[in-house]
Amino acid sequence: MKHAKRLQSLMLGASLLAAGIPSWAVVDSPGGPAVRQLNFHQPVTKIAEEIYSLHTLMLVICLVIFVAVFGVMFYSIIKHRKSVGFKPATFHESTAVEIAWTVVPFLIVIGMALPATKTVVAMKDTSNADLTIKVTGMQWKWGYDYLKGEGEGISFLSALSTPHEQVVDPTKTKNDNYLIEVDNPVVVPVNKKVRLVLTANDVIHAWMIPAFGVKQDAIPGFVRDTWFKAEKIGVYRGQCAELCGKDHAFMPIVVNVVSDEDYKKWTEGKKKEMAAKADDPNKVWTIDESKQRGEKVYAANCVACHQANGKGVPGAFAALDGSAMVTGPKAAQINMVLNGKGGMPPWKGVLSDTDIAAVITYTRNSWSNKAQENIVQPAEVLAARK
Amino acid sequence: MSSQHASAPYYFVPGPSKWPVLAGVSLLVTMVGASAWVNGIGWAPAVNVIGILALIVVLYKWFGDAIAESEGGLYSSRIDVSYRWSMSWFIFSEVMFFAAFFGALFYARAITMPWLADFDHKVLWPDFAAQWGNTPAGTVDPFVKMGPFWVPTINTALLLTSGVTLTISHHAIRAGQRGKTALFLFATILLGAIFMGFQVYEYMHAYSELNLKLTSGIYGSTFYMLTGFHGFHVTMGAVMLAVVLYRVLKGHFTAEQHFAFEGAAWYWHFVDVVWLGLYVVVYWL
Amino acid sequence: MSTTAVDHAHDHSHDHAHDHPHGWQRWLFATNHKDIGTLYLWFSFVMLMAGGVLALGIRAELFQPGLQLVKPEFFNQLTTMHGLIMVFGAIMPAFVGFANWMVPLQIGASDMAFARMNNFSFWLLPPAALLLAGSFLVPGGATAAGWTLYAPLSTQMGIGMDMGIFAMHIMGASSIMGSINIIVTILNMRAPGMTLMKMPMFCWTWLITAYLLIAVMPVLAGAITMTLTDRHFGTSFFNAAGGGDPVMYQHIFWFFGHPEVYIMILPAFGIVSQIIPAFARKQLFGYASMVYATASIAILSFIVWAHHMFTTGMPVTAQLFFMYATMLISVPTGVKVFNWIATMWKGSMTFETPMLFAVGFIFVFTIGGFTGLILAVTPIDIQMQDTYYVVAHFHYVLVAGSLFALFAGYYYWGPKWTGFMYNETRGKIHFWGSLITFNITFFPMHFLGLAGMPRRYADYPAQFTDFNMIASIGAFGFGLMQVYFLFAVVLPSIKGGKKAGDKPWDGAEGLEWTVPSPAPFHTFEVPPTVK
Ligand code: HEA
Ligand code: HEA
Ligand code: CUA
Ligand SMILES: [Cu+2]
Numbered sequence A: 001m002k003h004a005k006r007l008q009s010l011m012l013g014a015s016l017l018a019a020g021i022p023s024w025a026v027v028d029s030p031g032g033p034a035v036r037q038l039n040f041h042q043p044v045t046k047i048a049e050e051i052y053s054l055h056t057l058m059l060v061i062c063l064v065i066f067v068a069v070f071g072v073m074f075y076s077i078i079k080h081r082k083s084v085g086f087k088p089a090t091f092h093e094s095t096a097v098e099i100a101w102t103v104v105p106f107l108i109v110i111g112m113a114l115p116a117t118k119t120v121v122a123m124k125d126t127s128n129a130d131l132t133i134k135v136t137g138m139q140w141k142w143g144y145d146y147l148k149g150e151g152e153g154i155s156f157l158s159a160l161s162t163p164h165e166q167v168v169d170p171t172k173t174k175n176d177n178y179l180i181e182v183d184n185p186v187v188v189p190v191n192k193k194v195r196l197v198l199t200a201n202d203v204i205h206a207w208m209i210p211a212f213g214v215k216q217d218a219i220p221g222f223v224r225d226t227w228f229k230a231e232k233i234g235v236y237r238g239q240c241a242e243l244c245g246k247d248h249a250f251m252p253i254v255v256n257v258v259s260d261e262d263y264k265k266w267t268e269g270k271k272k273e274m275a276a277k278a279d280d281p282n283k284v285w286t287i288d289e290s291k292q293r294g295e296k297v298y299a300a301n302c303v304a305c306h307q308a309n310g311k312g313v314p315g316a317f318a319a320l321d322g323s324a325m326v327t328g329p330k331a332a333q334i335n336m337v338l339n340g341k342g343g344m345p346p347w348k349g350v351l352s353d354t355d356i357a358a359v360i361t362y363t364r365n366s367w368s369n370k371a372q373e374n375i376v377q378p379a380e381v382l383a384a385r386k
Numbered sequence B: 001m002s003s004q005h006a007s008a009p010y011y012f013v014p015g016p017s018k019w020p021v022l023a024g025v026s027l028l029v030t031m032v033g034a035s036a037w038v039n040g041i042g043w044a045p046a047v048n049v050i051g052i053l054a055l056i057v058v059l060y061k062w063f064g065d066a067i068a069e070s071e072g073g074l075y076s077s078r079i080d081v082s083y084r085w086s087m088s089w090f091i092f093s094e095v096m097f098f099a100a101f102f103g104a105l106f107y108a109r110a111i112t113m114p115w116l117a118d119f120d121h122k123v124l125w126p127d128f129a130a131q132w133g134n135t136p137a138g139t140v141d142p143f144v145k146m147g148p149f150w151v152p153t154i155n156t157a158l159l160l161t162s163g164v165t166l167t168i169s170h171h172a173i174r175a176g177q178r179g180k181t182a183l184f185l186f187a188t189i190l191l192g193a194i195f196m197g198f199q200v201y202e203y204m205h206a207y208s209e210l211n212l213k214l215t216s217g218i219y220g221s222t223f224y225m226l227t228g229f230h231g232f233h234v235t236m237g238a239v240m241l242a243v244v245l246y247r248v249l250k251g252h253f254t255a256e257q258h259f260a261f262e263g264a265a266w267y268w269h270f271v272d273v274v275w276l277g278l279y280v281v282v283y284w285l
Numbered sequence C: 001m002s003t004t005a006v007d008h009a010h011d012h013s014h015d016h017a018h019d020h021p022h023g024w025q026r027w028l029f030a031t032n033h034k035d036i037g038t039l040y041l042w043f044s045f046v047m048l049m050a051g052g053v054l055a056l057g058i059r060a061e062l063f064q065p066g067l068q069l070v071k072p073e074f075f076n077q078l079t080t081m082h083g084l085i086m087v088f089g090a091i092m093p094a095f096v097g098f099a100n101w102m103v104p105l106q107i108g109a110s111d112m113a114f115a116r117m118n119n120f121s122f123w124l125l126p127p128a129a130l131l132l133a134g135s136f137l138v139p140g141g142a143t144a145a146g147w148t149l150y151a152p153l154s155t156q157m158g159i160g161m162d163m164g165i166f167a168m169h170i171m172g173a174s175s176i177m178g179s180i181n182i183i184v185t186i187l188n189m190r191a192p193g194m195t196l197m198k199m200p201m202f203c204w205t206w207l208i209t210a211y212l213l214i215a216v217m218p219v220l221a222g223a224i225t226m227t228l229t230d231r232h233f234g235t236s237f238f239n240a241a242g243g244g245d246p247v248m249y250q251h252i253f254w255f256f257g258h259p260e261v262y263i264m265i266l267p268a269f270g271i272v273s274q275i276i277p278a279f280a281r282k283q284l285f286g287y288a289s290m291v292y293a294t295a296s297i298a299i300l301s302f303i304v305w306a307h308h309m310f311t312t313g314m315p316v317t318a319q320l321f322f323m324y325a326t327m328l329i330s331v332p333t334g335v336k337v338f339n340w341i342a343t344m345w346k347g348s349m350t351f352e353t354p355m356l357f358a359v360g361f362i363f364v365f366t367i368g369g370f371t372g373l374i375l376a377v378t379p380i381d382i383q384m385q386d387t388y389y390v391v392a393h394f395h396y397v398l399v400a401g402s403l404f405a406l407f408a409g410y411y412y413w414g415p416k417w418t419g420f421m422y423n424e425t426r427g428k429i430h431f432w433g434s435l436i437t438f439n440i441t442f443f444p445m446h447f448l449g450l451a452g453m454p455r456r457y458a459d460y461p462a463q464f465t466d467f468n469m470i471a472s473i474g475a476f477g478f479g480l481m482q483v484y485f486l487f488a489v490v491l492p493s494i495k496g497g498k499k500a501g502d503k504p505w506d507g508a509e510g511l512e513w514t515v516p517s518p519a520p521f522h523t524f525e526v527p528p529t530v531k
Helices: A002-019 A046-079 A095-124 A164-168 A260-277 A287-301 A330-339 A353-364 A378-385 B019-038 B044-071 B077-116 B151-174 B178-210 B217-250 B259-284 C024-028 C033-061 C072-107 C115-123 C125-134 C159-188 C201-232 C246-263 C266-280 C287-303 C316-328 C330-344 C353-376 C378-384 C388-418 C424-450 C462-495
Strands: A131-138 A141-148 A155-158 A186-189 A194-200 A205-209 A214-218 A224-228 A234-238 A253-258
Touching: A046 A095, A046 C330, A046 C353, A046 C378, A095 C316, A095 C330, A095 C378, A131 A186, A131 A205, A131 A214, A155 A260, A186 A260, A194 A205, A194 A214, A205 A234, A205 A253, A214 A224, A214 C378, A253 A260, A287 A353, A330 A353, A330 A378, A353 A378, B019 B044, B019 C115, B019 C125, B019 C159, B019 C201, B077 B217, B077 B259, B077 C159, B077 C201, B077 C246, B151 B178, B151 B259, B178 B217, B217 B259, B217 C201, C024 C033, C033 C072, C033 C115, C033 C125, C033 C388, C033 C462, C072 C125, C072 C159, C072 C201, C072 C266, C072 C388, C115 C125, C115 C159, C125 C159, C159 C201, C201 C246, C201 C266, C201 C287, C246 C287, C246 C388, C266 C287, C266 C330, C266 C353, C266 C388, C287 C316, C287 C330, C316 C330, C316 C353, C316 C378, C330 C353, C353 C378, C353 C388, C353 C424, C388 C424, C388 C462, C424 C462
Parallel strands: A131 A194, A186 A253
Antiparallel strands: A131 A141, A141 A155, A194 A224, A205 A214, A234 A253
């Protein structure tokens, strides 16, 4: 059955391929890639600029060597062929020549490495940052926590905002920023040194913004840092650059570089928004309230692996429907959600007590599950954290 | 009995043989069983064991052929040299296999541990102190580390002694003293067996009293992987020596030609040296 | 290489009917290096087809933005299995096939040192291939963690991952046994008079490659064994919570992985070094420096691995060290390129298909080498790592490098294997068709990478559409050229065609050309003497 379906979609796809021409007009994405872009993005940081010119330098040197070397080869191919009656020479070594073409490339390589060294050192210098943001990669979205500097305390998740139909339904017109747009962009002030502290929740991801010349792996259980100082106001786009599973292609990054005033406004707005959303961890929830909330949390965080029907993916992601842990004593499940195990990431750094409590309640009362201990309160999660 | 160099072909090339392809099939069965077994599928252990048994039978037959050829005088001295080269490079590849695990131990201790405990990582692991055996998350049950006394030290002595007995046996075979050869070879195997016995005892002690398990964080992981693979190699070495002993008793080998003996001996000394490395970096440091 | 004149002409009038088996047993129970070589070559060609079909699946999905054909999780399986099958199934066994056929013939040995073990090395490969192919059918599908199998993504996979791990264990064992066999054969079975420094370059490159293999395959085995225990037995090698480190996996993997890429190119260098002198009718320039350069590449390959890990966040000193060491590899590789061109210089060249592929190799491989050098510059790599620029780089060195050299070798030695000449026109069509479609496929990927398109992506922003379309069209064209190769070149030249002489290339040198074509079942049972 599954195969029949696959075949069907294969044939559908093949006919679409035959149709060939995309049914939408693509335009350049400012801050993202341009149509038929041939080179790096227009740099907006010092580092990106240095990288850009390093690359140009390397390319030119390599091209020159290439043309020289293959000029000789093609000259020889044309002149020294049997069909034009060329008789073979007999020489087959020359120590002087061989030493020369060992030493000269060696010197060229040193010449290339020197300017690069300077940039490497500069890229590594994350000291004296104006703003520090913690970036957490997770399957498949990014979490941001403003740790230090103006806006300290702001924290949000940022996920792809391109509607799913545009991905799977070829008749739908695709946005100009198809796959490089998010619901909550990172906002940073212009001309300020921003230090990023990166980690991950489950597997390795990589945070990159080509226009900044930044790419840094986010490694679960470890902290890595990098920095940038954007010199131009605008929106800059990048994507996750380390294979992280199914939706690796669907966790873009958008950075909004704004003026100081706009940044101030944004932080104030964001803080109010957060205060409005904050939950009282001591509130006692009813089952229905908790289930409702949990359904949303599930849809946003869990569905990708455990699936909407709670059946998981056999062999890869555990089923929750009918699972002994979900229907058994709740303490084990709370611990699992907080700390993770194997493929299951720890959620304690990502979700609030209220959300964790809600989502557990939801799983305990959904599909065929009718757990004995059918509700978890935020306070219990809080207690389990210690 | 002895190989007659004069009549041996310049380089003997065996005729068609069914053992290699059968060994390949056995290995396929073994690995299908193993893949399923680690995923807890019911039929898997049986398939895995069938594969391994089949492999053992095939190898037994295969080596039987090779021994018969050797005893039949088909192996010229050039083939002897081939065996020497191949055994040396095989041991080298084993060295590299162990290097991967020693490398992991080194990396985890010298690079990962201080890293996890540095200032930046306080965000993630506020309580982690860079002390070998500690784990960052509180998910590992407390355990006691394994020191060098007394079992590992006794084991070191055992293995070193076994190296000596093996060398005595080697001198004996070169002097054509078959009885002495067999006796000291037997002693070597016996010492290896006692070593393994202690090793099993140590594991039981670790699991039941020290609560030191394979799951005890990176300490347990490296401890059991290194000592476990070493123990496996001791077992393999002992099996090789046992085969050689059997052949000595059957009257194979001459004072001049006994590469099977020497190859097994090299392997045994290699296992010995690996142990010394383990003894220092796993138990002492 | 100095002349390898033979003073003891081989006498092939013996009747070997007694051990010249026929039918299926000939292949299953083979102990003859030529038969086993043939098995290796067919196996690797089948794997090239299989890996190629997976690649076409990738290219078809990437023809347009949006998900048309496959789900993203299946796409990742395609990418992973394409990489694994091409590297371990197609390229490496193909070179071992060449070694089996040619090393004994070139050094004047009667067979490989361990004929039965040789067959075992081969018959380990089909089981491994079955495990890999079978893993597509199990719950959760094949492993989708990339051919590098990075932890901890590899812990999330299903049983397909375990089958992949065991398959790689088996292939590793096969490679180690194969390498030991080659080393021993070369060190111990050279004909009298053939000193190491008189040995044909192909044997030299394989000798060095074999050392690389026995040094690094066990390390890969160690790495994936740790993955296995992390997955199923609760160890914490690659898990920070237990004090392990995912980056440690990468270090161990690339300690294997970087030498691995030279394992796939050094024998190619060897083949090209045989062909260029033959068609330039002039001795290889700088034989000794070729040997030293090959050895230097091999030695350097052990100290550059972390250039695959610049974005993991290493200390600055480590980044600099690995950048310098990596860039240094260009020097010996350059020596090889220059020597080849100096060999061509003032030769008397003709351009039959082997020569075309060899010259094509030098030209296109060097492009791939230069992009490698550009990637070696840490800041640039940080911009380009895990983008299509890397994909372009390694297909330039692997497809136009390793694969083209294999084609060159096939056209060069094929007449010796089958006894028939291939059809020259068709060979030329194969060459030009492959060269052009190859570049259509992979050249645009440089632009995609520079513009920031990440690799291992099932779907991409619409701005990247045009170059992806071109690449996909090129890929199908390149695939068709290989189908053409099979049906128009290989199969006909097995069945018949113009008879090949003992030495079909007038400029060729070496012992392999002193035996008849096709090479008889047994050769050099009494070693020739080389002056
Ligand atoms: C046959 C395989 C092969 C070969 C030969 C090479 C050769 C080289 N490779 Fe490549 N490489 C791969 C296969 C190969 N590579 C693969 C498969 C990957 C990706 C793995 C993965 O992630 O999946 C990769 C990835 C890769 C990376 C990591 C990219 C990333 O992921 O970010 C880097 C970075 O340094 C690199 C560098 C080099 C260099 C410097 C060489 C050098 O050896 C090239 C040397 C050659 C020349 C430079 C040209 C000839 C020289 C001259 C004409 C002399 C004159 C020149 C000068 C003095 C400048 N390679
Ligand atoms: C070792 C050698 C090797 C070879 C020869 C190839 C050959 C090809 N590769 Fe390879 N590739 C790798 C090694 C190799 N690759 C590796 C190591 C990776 C990285 C994997 C990873 O990221 O983990 C990779 C990744 C990779 C990607 C990136 C995938 C991604 O990031 O998601 C792409 C995309 O285009 C690609 C394309 C191709 C194509 C079109 C060919 C073509 O040259 C193939 C041509 C051959 C055929 C097509 C087969 C013959 C034809 C038939 C059987 C008949 C059917 C044909 C038609 C009807 C036309 N490869
Ligand atoms: Cu996250 Cu790729
Ligand atoms: Cu490399």
